[in-house]
Amino acid sequence: MFEKIQGHQTITNHLSKEINTNEVSHAYLFSGMDGIGKKKTAREFAKALLCRDETNKGCGHCTVCTQIEHENYPDVKIIGPKPGEASIKISQVRAMISELSIKPYSGNWRINIIDGAERMTPEAQNSLLKSLEEPLSYNIFILITSHAQTILPTIRSRCQSYHFQPLNFPDIEKIISEEGEFDQKAVTEALMASGGSPGMALYLLNNSEIQKERTHYLREVYSLLKGDEIKVFTLAEALSKDKTISQEMLEFFIHWFYEVDLLLAGHPLPNSGQPNPAHQAYHQLLGNEKNQAIIKTLFEMMATIQYNVNLRLQWEKCFIKIMKIQKG
Ligand SMILES: [Zn+2]
Known part of the structure; x- marks a missing residue:
């Protein structure tokens, strides 16, 4: 599980333990700066929960893992602000909520990921609240945010929170090297300006x-x-x-x-x-x-x-x- 995640070991150890001991929560809040690996961790978590390979959960190769990676597995819903929009609209949250009572298509869980959760309008956050208060057994929410302070306290208190810390430079360099070949001087500059976010380092390099x-x-x-x-x-x-x-x-x-x-x-x-x-x-x-x-x-x-x-x-x-x- 979580082999693809660089750094964030404390968090991935916790999540692995929750899966192995059947103590998965119904709601999580993944916070930390942009481009640091929160969404990737959420995806790997979903794979580990739903993978078909019993001996190597989150194998990365089965049809479920592949579909989750491509964000087209029916039991893993991901919403975020639509292109060109600054906020997540109440209609998007309502559409997600309307499917909560439907049993998962296969497997034991439906995973609902809200990426950029701080961009939910207050009405959208309020409409989500009821689902968090009375969770159905097979639904898991993962709220991803770079600004946890802007999430309503009533929502935050219902989530298990994991704060993603900036990565160290060797971990970021490893991620960069998987993405392409870059001039070493540019890499060093990008690392210095990245604030510990591999996404930011890559963004600056490009x-x-x-x-x-x-x-x-x-x-x-x-x-x-x-x-x-x-x-x-x-x-x-x-x-x-x-x-x-x-x-x-x-x-x-x-x-x-x-x-x-x-x-x-x-x-x-x-x-x-x-x-x-x-x-x-x-x-x-x-x-x-x-x-x-x-x-x-x-x-x-x-x-x-x-x-x-x-x-x-x-x-x-x-x-x-x-x-x-x-x-x-
Ligand atoms: Zn798999």
Whole structure:
């Protein structure tokens, strides 16, 4: 079981034990940064539960494992935001719920995976709640999220939670080497900027432009914090061009200010990453309280942009608030 998962050993050991002792829960919350292996672990968990090979559960070769890998096995349902949509709609959750009372097609379990669970609208989360409160014996839910804080506490409390930690560099390098051949210098840079997420490292390797773009935005936000008010509007305009860009940059900003938070508290960066000049500049500019207030503001923005809002206006509000926090 779980041979395909690099790292996350504590979690996979727990899950294996639950399967072997028949103590599988009805609801799980897999949290941790994007691209870290949560969905892959959920898929491997589903294979281990439903595989046809009794002696090697989650064999990876039988028809069930193959179909789960290709996300077309009827007893493993996966929903997430539809392409181009920022949120998981109540209609998607209702469709999933409507099938819960149907017995699994084969095997003992139906596994319902909600990928990007933080993007469920509050009404969608509420409609899910009842199914979690009164689970049918053969249904298992796996909620996958990079922002567990935005999941309703009433839902979180009904799930067994596993938090996925950043991976170490050797594990990430192993994953990268399975995906293709990359220049070693680029790999080292991607590792340093990955924050311990193999998905992010691969993303950066395949999109060197993104790295440049991030550096650009960090410079702009720095000017804003230094009091350049015009940046409120230029940043808001640039970021509001597209919802996906907004979402990605917001996640990056949150991650960034978390790193600054670590430095301000005197902790090392994850994965023995070295602070770069931008880290140092922000570190000198911000204090603990201000930095945390900024993170809170960014999380509020994250909750807001799930809805059909005027992105430009919301970004302006967000940056004005951040500027006020900095001015004190
Ligand atoms: Zn199998």
